[in-house]
């Protein structure tokens with residue numbers, strides 16, 4: 001684990017704290033989730049719901065996840081085939097550990113969520129990371145080259161780790177892209193592990209398409225897909241770490257076998273509260289996306305005015321910029337200087353890449369912050385010199 005001891009994200013958050021900069025590096029909201037959710041969890045804690053919950057999760061939450069998948073995605077899920085985990089992170093880790101032997105290969109896309117590479121290393125597996133690059137579409141988004149994707153597969157491919165809406169690029173994969181991924185997975189008899197934690201954060205003007213498409217909804221894919229999500233992003237409770245995974249019974253059983261020795265269980269008082277929140281009216285979920293879309297626009301306009309090239313975000317609460325127009329040749333260097341220069345912290349995209357050249361001048365900003373915080377950040381960014 002030596003290569004994974006320190007992360008640029010932790011370093012940037014520490015730098016933001018030291019310098020008093022506005023932290024648009026780490027992606028956590030600065031407001032709380034729905035009041036009913038918070039009240040339910042508090043009542044559960046004082047009401048004695050504090051001991052080990054059942055291994056697969058509390059029945060109410062497993063049923064609520066199944067109901068949510070039917071309501072939002074038209075997926076038919078048996079609550080028996082839902083496993084509650086310690087955040088999406090544990091669901092991903094348990095899936096990779098369960099499915100990969102040392103020497104097996106995991107195909108994913110880079111830049112990637114930072115736990116992916118560490119998890120694959122924990123399993124003794126090998127990461128094959130396919131580049132996502134800006135596409136010539138208008139507006140530009142990030143996409144993969146079909147030949148590069150095919151070349152990443154081999155007879156040792158066991159898992160394809162897909163994340164859409166995608167952190168950090170803000171890309172939302174289209175049905176055509178997901179179908180291509182699914183075809184290659186089927187050809188190689190690989191399991192798709194689909195990280196859908198941003199499922200409710202897709203913007204109505206998304207260039208890739210109007211909606212999030214769960215991999216399991218594609219023809220023939222439910223039988224080889226583990227679908228993962230979590231409460232952290234949807235309900236602005238990233239510190240609670242309650243997630244879930246569902247899929248074919250034999251795959252979920254394998255994940256459960258690994259999961260029970262990672263954490264056994266977690267979040268007893270949170271699980272029933274999250275079950276109720278998953279049943280909130282549609283307005284909660286549409287307001288979440290609409291509010292974030294407004295915040296995205298506020299920050300994106302400011303970043304553009306500061307001279308950065310902005311890649312429009314179609315989903316998640318992140319936006320990627322290219323600092324090359326400011327004369328920047330290294331995003332890591334810029335991120336170390338940015339708090340000092342203007343009092344804003346961000347993270348370099350190369351930190352999310354196996355090949356740091358890929359995102360050399362790209363920088364990620366988070367917009368899941370209160371409007372006044374984003375407005376202040378935009379004011380500060382306006383002070384950025386035209387050439388650095």
Ligand SMILES: *Cc1c(COP(=O)(O)O)cnc(C)c1O
Nearest residue numbers: 087088089113167195230232243
């Ligand atoms: C935040 C995030 C996660 C982690 O979710 P938890 O429920 O906090 O473990 C997983 N994948 C992606 C892409 C994320 O951005």
